[in-house]
Amino acid sequence: MLLASLLVPVIVGSGFFFPYVVPRNLFFRAVVELGITTLVLALCFGRNTLDLHDEPIFWSLVMFLTAATLSAFFSPASTHSFFGDFERMGGVWAWLHLVLFFLLLRTLRDENWGWILNAALAVSLFVSVSAIGQHSDVVSAAAAFDGVIGPSESTFGNSGLLAAYLLMNIAIAGYLATSGVHYRLLYLSAAGVNLLALVYAENRSAVIGLLLGAIVGGVTFSTLSVRSRKKWIASLVAGTLAALITAISVGIRAFPTSVATQHVPTVLQRLASTNPAGSDESRTMQWRAAIGGFRDRPLLGYGLENHNLVWSAHFDPGIYKIDTDIYDRTHNQFLEMLATTGLVGAIAFLAIWFAIGMTLVRAFRAGRLSASAVAVLTGLQVAYATYLFFWFVDLNSTMLWILIAALIASRGTVGSVVLETTGRDAEEPASKPVLALASILVLAAVLYGEAYTPLRANRALARIDSPGESVGQTVSEFDLLSRTSGRQTAHTPMVMAQFMGSLRTRLSYLGADPGRRRILDRAFAEAFAAFAREIHRDTLNDRLYHHEGGLLVEAAQYYQSPSYQQQAIDAFHKAIDLSPRRIEQRLSLASLYAGAHDYERALVVLSDAVKTDPMLGEPRYRLAKAFLGAGQADSALTMLQSSLRLGYVGAPEIYLSMGKRLEFSGKSGAAAKLYADYLEAKYTEAVLNRSEKMDGPVPSADIAVAAHILLVYMRARESELAIKTAAALSAFDPSRATLVDRFVSDVGARRRANWLAKTSLLPCNVARSARSRDSIVVGACGVFRRKL
DSSP states (O other): OOHHHTTTGGGOOSSSSSTTHHHHHHHHHHHHHHOOOOOOOOHHHHHEEEEETTOOOHHHHHHHHHHHHHHHHHOHHHHHHHOOTTTTTTTTHHHHHHHHHHHHHHHOOOOOOHHHHEEEEEHHHHHHHHHHHHHHHHHHHHHHTTTOOOOOTTTTHHHHHHHHHHHHHHHHHHHHOOOOOOGGHHHHHHHHHHHHHHHTTHHHHHHHHHHHHHHHHHHHHHHHHHHOOTTTHHHHHHHHHHHHHHHHHEEEHHHSSSHHHHHOOHHHHHHHHHTTTTTTHHHHHHHHHHHHHHHSTTTTTTTTTHHHHHHTTOOOOOGGSSSSSSSSSOHHHHHHHHHHHHHHHHHHHHHOOOOOOHHHHHHHHHHSHHHHHHHHHHHHHHHHHHHHHHSSOOHHHHHHHHHHHHHHHHSSSSSEEEEETTTTTHSSSOOOOHHHHHHHHHHHHHHIIIIIIIHHHHHHHHHHHHOSSHHHHHHHHHHHHHHOSOOOOTHHHHHHHHHHTTGGGGGHHHSSSHHHHHHHHHHHHHHHHHHHHHHHHHHTHHHHHHHHHHHHHHHHHHHTTTTHHHHHHHHHHHHHHHHHHOHHHHHHHHHEEEEEOOOOHHHHHHHHHHHHHTTTHHHHHHHHHHHHHHHOHHHHHHHHHHHHHTOOOOOOOHHHHHHHHHHHHTTTHHHHHHHHHHHHHHHHHHHHHTTOOOOHHHHOOHHHHHHHHHHHHHHOOHHEEEEEEEHHHHHOOGOOOOOOOOHHHHHHTTOOOTTTSSSOOOOOOHHHHHHHHHHHHHHHHTTTTTTO
C-alpha cells in the first residue's frame, strides 16, 4: 500500500476537471483508507498493539488536525473548509489522510525504510527525466520558431509544485547517500538529475530554499561532526555557492541585456529580476490580505481553504495591473495558516516543525542518525519552510514531507509503533470482530461517498466545462450533479452558469423547439438550485453571487422576465457588499443597467467603480460608453482619454464613434488626437514610428484608423502630425509603403488638394467598384461606412 502511494506524482487522468489534481488525490486517499483498514483488521485479529505514547510528531499532527477541525466548524464556509474543492483537494479531510499516512509509515520496521525511500527516489527520477525531456523539446521548438523557453512541468502541470517535489527528493537522495556508502555515487547522481530538473522548473522559491537549506545543513554538519578534520568543507561549499549565485544575480540586474546574461539559467534570471514592488507585488498583496483576515478572526480564522474569502474581504484593486484578481492561496503557507486557522491553528502548525526538530536532536543523541544525516534532514526542513514562505502545501510534496517526518520519528525511537504482545496476554489474543466489521463498513462508505461520488461529479463537470456533445447530453450532466452528494461543489454552479452563457447566441433558436425548451428550462432550474445550495454553504463568497447574477441576466433575456432581471440586480449588489473594492460586479451591474437604457443608474455604479481605484482604466472606459449612451459626449471624451493614459484599450468601435462625433462637430484636431492616443496605447509609439515590427496581423478597424487619422490631421492643418502618423499605416500594412510615401511627399510639398476629399488613404472607391479581392482594403474601408 505504501509503495503504491508513492506513484501519486505520475498519476494523470484524462476527462477530469483539474486532471493533475483530482485523480492523484483520490488515488492517494483510497490507498491510505485501504491501508488503515488493513491495519485495523491486523490489530483486531493479531497479537499486536499500537504504542503511540512517545510520538511527538504524530501528536503534533493530531493537534494541528484538531485545531483545523475546530476552525472548520466555526468557519463561514464550513463544508469548503472540511473538504476543499476540485482545484486543490485540500481541507481537513486531506490533512486527516496525511496524518493517517504518517501512522501507516510508522508501522514500518527499520529494514523496510530502504524500500520506501528507494521507491520514492525511483519515481522522482521518472518525473525528472520527463521534465528534462520536456525542456529539451521546448528549447528545440523555441529555436525553430524564435519563441520563449518556459519552465518544465513534467507530470504536474505546475512548475512551482514540481519544484517542491524535486526539492524533497534531492534530500531523500542525500540522506540515502549518507547511509549507503556502497551506492553513494549512485545516489548523488540521482540527486544531480533531480537538481537539473529543479533548475528547469525555474522556481525561485525552491532555489532559495535549496541554498538556505544547504547552508544550514553545512553548518549543522560542521557543528555536529566533531571528529572530522574536513567538517567545514560543506559549509564553505554551500556559502561559496550562495555567494556565487548572489553575485550572478547582481550582475544580471546591472547588465540585463549582456551576452553573458543570456546564457545564465532562466531561474537565476528570474531570481535577479524579482521585484516585490513590481511584478511580484501580487504576492505581497495576498500577504497583506492574510494579515487583515487574521485581524478579522484572530482565534480560529476563516477555516482551511478559505483564503478566497480573506482576499474578497481585503481585496486590493491594484492587482488588476499585475495579475488575475482570483486567488485562493496566500502564497505564504504560514500567513495562510494564520488567516484561515487563526492563532490556534498557526501555533499547532508550527508545533509540527518544532516536534520534527526535537525528534532530530533525540535521534542524533541516541546514535540512530549520523551527523551527515542530521545535516541533510535539517537542511530539508529549512529548504521546505523557505519554499512555503512563498508557496503552499500540495499533496505531491507534502506527502513526502510527512514521509520524511515519519522517517525521523522512526530514528527517534527503536522500531515501529506496532508492538507484539508478550507474556500471559499473548497466549489468548482477544479478537474484535465487531470492530473489524465496522471498519470494513466504514471503508465501503468512505470509498463510495468520498472517492466514487466525487469521481463521478468531477467527470461530469469536465464534460460540462468542455462540451463536445449536444445540449441535451450536456444538460444530462446537470441532472447527475443535481443528484450527487459530492462535497467538492465550489465550482459546480459556476461551470453550469458558464455553459449556459456559452449558449447565449443560440438560446432563442433552441427555445423555439418545445423539446429543447424543456431541456433549457431544466438546465436553468438546476443551475439556480446549484447556486442556492452553494451560497447556503458559502455565504461570504462574492464570486458566487456575481456568477449567479450573470446567470440571472441570461434567464431574464431568454424569458423576457423583469423578475429575473431584478434578482440579477440584487445578486450583483450582494456581491458588491461582500467585496466592495472588486470591480467586476460593478461592471456587470452597470452593463445590465446600460442594456436596459437606464444610463442614470449605470453612471452612478461606474462612477463608484472609478472611485474604487482611480488608476484603473477599464472602469473609465465603461463610464465613457455610458456617457455616450446618455448623450454626454464631452464627459465621454474625457473618460476615454483618461482610460487610454492609464493604459487600457477597449473595443475600437467606441473610439471610432467618438471620433466621428468630433469630426462632424468640426473638431478634427481632437478627433485625430483621440485616434492617435488609441493607436499608441494599443501598439506603443515605437511601433508607430517603425522602430519595431508588428508581431501579428492587425485588425481591419485599426488599419482603417491608421489610414484615416493622417487625413484628419491634414484637414486640421497639422501637417507635421499627419506626416508622423502616416508611419502607422506602413507599420500595419507594409504593402502600402509606396502610397504612404506619396502622401508624405504631397503634404510636405503643400500639395494637399488630391487628398482633401478622401476619408481614407486606402483605395476604397476602387475596392468597391472592382469588387477587389484585397480583403484588408475591403474590411478597412467598410469601417467608416458603418453606422457606429
